[in-house]
Every structure is written in C-alpha cells, then in structure tokens.
Amino acid sequence: MPQHLIRKLEQFTRLSSEDKWALEDAASRKARLVDPHQDIISEGDNPQHVNLILEGWACRYKHLEDGRRQIISFFLPGDLCDPHVFVLREMDHSIGTLTPVRLAEISGDTILNLTDHHPRITKALWWEMLVSAAIQREWTVNIGQRMGVERLGHILCELFIRLRGVGLADGDSCLLPITQTDLGDATGLSNVHVNRVLQELRGAGLIVLRGKRLTIPDLEALQRVSLFNVNYLHLDREGRHFDTIGSDQVQA
Amino acid sequence: MPQHLIRKLEQFTRLSSEDKWALEDAASRKARLVDPHQDIISEGDNPQHVNLILEGWACRYKHLEDGRRQIISFFLPGDLCDPHVFVLREMDHSIGTLTPVRLAEISGDTILNLTDHHPRITKALWWEMLVSAAIQREWTVNIGQRMGVERLGHILCELFIRLRGVGLADGDSCLLPITQTDLGDATGLSNVHVNRVLQELRGAGLIVLRGKRLTIPDLEALQRVSLFNVNYLHLDREGRHFDTIGSDQVQA
DNA sequence: CGCCCGCTTGACCCATGTCAACGTCGGTGG
DNA sequence: CCACCGACGTTGACATGGGTCAAGCGGGCG
Numbered sequence: 374m375p376q377h378l379i380r381k382l383e384q385f386t387r388l389s390s391e392d393k394w395a396l397e398d399a400a401s402r403k404a405r406l407v408d409p410h411q412d413i414i415s416e417g418d419n420p421q422h423v424n425l426i427l428e429g430w431a432c433r434y435k436h437l438e439d440g441r442r443q444i445i446s447f448f449l450p451g452d453l454c455d456p457h458v459f460v461l462r463e464m465d466h467s468i469g470t471l472t473p474v475r476l477a478e479i480s481g482d483t484i485l486n487l488t489d490h491h492p493r494i495t496k497a498l499w500w501e502m503l504v505s506a507a508i509q510r511e512w513t514v515n516i517g518q519r520m521g522v523e524r525l526g527h528i529l530c531e532l533f534i535r536l537r538g539v540g541l542a543d544g545d546s547c548l549l550p551i552t553q554t555d556l557g558d559a560t561g562l563s564n565v566h567v568n569r570v571l572q573e574l575r576g577a578g579l580i581v582l583r584g585k586r587l588t589i590p591d592l593e594a595l596q597r598v599s600l601f602n603v604n605y606l607h608l609d610r611e612g613r614h615f616d617t618i619g620s621d622q623v624q625a
Numbered sequence: 626m627p628q629h630l631i632r633k634l635e636q637f638t639r640l641s642s643e644d645k646w647a648l649e650d651a652a653s654r655k656a657r658l659v660d661p662h663q664d665i666i667s668e669g670d671n672p673q674h675v676n677l678i679l680e681g682w683a684c685r686y687k688h689l690e691d692g693r694r695q696i697i698s699f700f701l702p703g704d705l706c707d708p709h710v711f712v713l714r715e716m717d718h719s720i721g722t723l724t725p726v727r728l729a730e731i732s733g734d735t736i737l738n739l740t741d742h743h744p745r746i747t748k749a750l751w752w753e754m755l756v757s758a759a760i761q762r763e764w765t766v767n768i769g770q771r772m773g774v775e776r777l778g779h780i781l782c783e784l785f786i787r788l789r790g791v792g793l794a795d796g797d798s799c800l801l802p803i804t805q806t807d808l809g810d811a812t813g814l815s816n817v818h819v820n821r822v823l824q825e826l827r828g829a830g831l832i833v834l835r836g837k838r839l840t841i842p843d844l845e846a847l848q849r850v851s852l853f854n855v856n857y858l859h860l861d862r863e864g865r866h867f868d869t870i871g872s873d874q875v876q877a
Numbered sequence: 878c879g880c881c882c883g884c885t886t887g888a889c890c891c892a893t894g895t896c897a898a899c900g901t902c903g904g905t906g907g
Numbered sequence: 908c909c910a911c912c913g914a915c916g917t918t919g920a921c922a923t924g925g926g927t928c929a930a931g932c933g934g935g936c937g
Binding site: 805 | 885886
C-alpha cells in the first residue's frame, strides 16, 4: 500500500525487505477515505494518530479571523502529517483535503514500534521530518522574497520534483489536481494574479498546463527563472556511492 | 548559564534539579563568542554540534542569487539551533548573528546523553522543536496573508512574548537590538516600508520604540490589530493544573 | 572632529489586489 | 436529452500597498 512512502524514504536510505514489510503492515491497519475539501483534522483538535496520505492531495492551512486562508504546506501521496504532534495537546492549524484522499491512520504505538525495531526507518523518518522543515523554510523565502513569476515557478518545480520522487511523474509531466485559488492561497497571491502569472509562464514556454496536467518541458529553465535551488530537498542519499555495488547491508 | 533555556523549557514542563543540573553541565562544556553579523554556520557546511544561544540575537537566513535576503527565523537567548540536523549532511541555509552572541556548542553525544537519562528533558526538547516548527508555519501565514501593519505587529508580539518567556522582558517592554532592515528581511518588506509602518504603529500608540527598546503599552490591543493568536506558541504547560499543589513530581 | 550606519521622508512607479463580467465545462435533475 | 447550475478559469478596468531611488539627518564611535 504505502509504495509512495517507501519510494520517498528510499530517496534517502535503502530499506531492507523487513523494513518495507513493517511499513506496509503499519500502513494497512486502518484506512480512511475523505471527500475533497474536508478537514482531516481541525484547529483545536487533539491529534490521536499520524496520517499517511496514500492517494490524493491534502494541505495544512490556517484561516485568519477575516477569512483569508494561507495554505502552509501541501501533502502529497507518501507524506506523513506530523509524526510527532502528540507532544502538543492542540492543533494550531487544520489539515484538509484538496482532492479525494485515501489515507492510513497510524497510531502512536505503531510508530514507536516501528522506530524501536527498525533503525533505518527511524533515521529515514527523521530525514523526512527535517526535509519537511526545510520545505517550510523555503516557503518563507519564497513568499517573502520572490516575485509572482518566480514564486509560482518555484512551487511548481518543488511539487514536480516531490511527485517524481514518489513515482508520480510521467516523464516531464505530472498531475496538478488543485485550483488556481489553491495555488494562490499557498503563494500569498490572489487567484486572479495566479492566473495571469500562469499565462506568463505558459507564454514563455516554461510550462504547459491543460486541465489537471502540468508539463514542464525544460525543468532546468524553469528552475533558473524561479531561482530554484534543489538542495533544500536533501535528495543526496546517504551511501548513494554504495549503490553501484548493490549492497543491501549499508551501515545506517 | 543556560537560565534562558531552562526558563523556556519550564514554560512547558517542570524540571527537577537534576534535570537542570544536567542542562547546565551540557551548556558549559564549550562556549563561543561571535561578533555581530558573522555566520555561526554557513550554507553548505556540515553541522557538527548544536548551538545554544546564551546571549544576543541570531537568525537563520538565506540569500537568493541576486542578493535578496530572507530571515527565516530569529534565535533568541535560550534558543537551540536545530537539535537534530546531524541527519542531514549539508546546511541548506546559514545561521548568523545579528548582535554579539555568546553561545554554547553542544555535541551530539551530549544531547544523546541528556535525552537518554532525562525523559522530561527529552519531552521538553520535543516541545521546543515542535514549537519552532509552529513558529515557522506562522511566519508563512504572516508573510503570505497579513498587510504590513499586521505583519510587523505580529512579529513584534511574537518576539515580545518569546522574550518574556525566557525572562528578558521588563514589564511591558523589551530590548529589540536589530535594525529596521533586519525586520524587513524577516517580514518580506523593504526597510523603507518597515519604517513607515513603524511610524504608523507608533502613531496609533500601539508601540513605543526608542533606540533599541520596544515598549508595548497594551499587548492585547496590538495582538488584536495584528490578528495575533498566541496558541501557536503552545504555552499551555502540561500539568499546569498541578502547579497550585506545588508538586515537583508531576508525571512526564 | 568626521564618518558611517541606520533612521526618516518625499516623489514616483509598479506589482499585485479588487471588482466585475463573461466563458467553459462537467454534473445533475426534470 | 436538454436546461440549468455551480465551480473554475479568464479578462479588463481600476485601485493601492509597497518598492525603489534619492536626499537629508542624527548619533555613536574611532
């Protein structure tokens, strides 16, 4: 079931078959289907378990009193919503779906069990948590400093590369199943301006966006225009240099 | 030495004398003085230890290729710079001082030792890490959605409350030892506009800012204007309801 | 004493927001 | 099967928050 999660973690470290089996077991205990535009967990709630997105897109978001909404991060298939929120008693933001979502609810005990017995999973989950934090920081930079074109270009690069990392890209294209208003809420731009900027990116041949399919004919070019530096995604797998010898025994 | 850290953690949980002693020991192994506007660790470096700010202000920041700078977060006395970055091999951003800084370098081993033997410290460090993440998210909201006045008001509220939490507020005022340009780099506004917005806040009697001293005569009023909701700082100490009976034995 | 950094102010401009109308498409019910 | 509807995308006109540039000012420090 959790191919996307496994694929994501394997960008960082190799996992043994037992590791993978344990992840599959953990992810198959309790499934849940959520309709689009529903909260998975709401601000003020007390989180009871970790949610693993199996299918569909979700997001963290926050509403201001006057209705403005900021999308704080996107959750794609393979993403975990806060492996460790249990320490805090109350959600300070909400997590909601953007599309229909299939997710696995993983209990705190299951997580503890996983990490107790699988050091490589532990380390991989640390990596995934630290990368999430790095993405959050990059969003601060993105929204704080980049102009509209760069800002949208940047987020499209990020989403494409993340999707590719979990096996959801098809060559130079991927699905982008969200609205322009969603993109605006994520970038701090109005939906109208998002539309204009997308036209501009299209006009420059940097993206093709038809229906829900995004194509990036020249990813490097889009990265250049968007001042996108991939290093914050930390895709430099540890022990990558061992890959050629095909060992499954790399030290963690 | 690390009174500020201890004070901060005690906002979340009670610490025993042994806990505190262990923290003091860890923080007194290796000290370092850093001049203002110097990097503590630079993008691309390989982090070797955790830095605990003892005195002065620092920040996380990132430069874009064309020179724009975004301050991603502030480090105040008592703040830890990334307790767990060791998992990643390379810094994707820099940490630099804003003022003269005195810090303690804490080795990974020392941290492990602390957490192995002091469950309450472990939990408190988790809390501090999750709160840092919550602050980062709130900055995304701040920069993405709030107007200049709200945005600056919000960050001033946050800084004041964080400083008060570590014992660095004096009634309704605190030191703000950074420039307006720094504030601009943190909020995604130009220094000129920061200046104008500060005038506006001053004009409305919401802040008094003279030299490096910030006074907030009516914190609630400033919070209201800034759409500031304190919940993201998670100051709801666990077991707070035990405080009245004065126990030092609260279960962790 | 003089210099430099940071603060302040004014003039002007542009990126982006707001408002409003219209188009398009897919779904749904009569 | 068609009519309607709602959600989303698109476009134009206009407003404005905030950026940029440039000059002046003031105080701390060498």
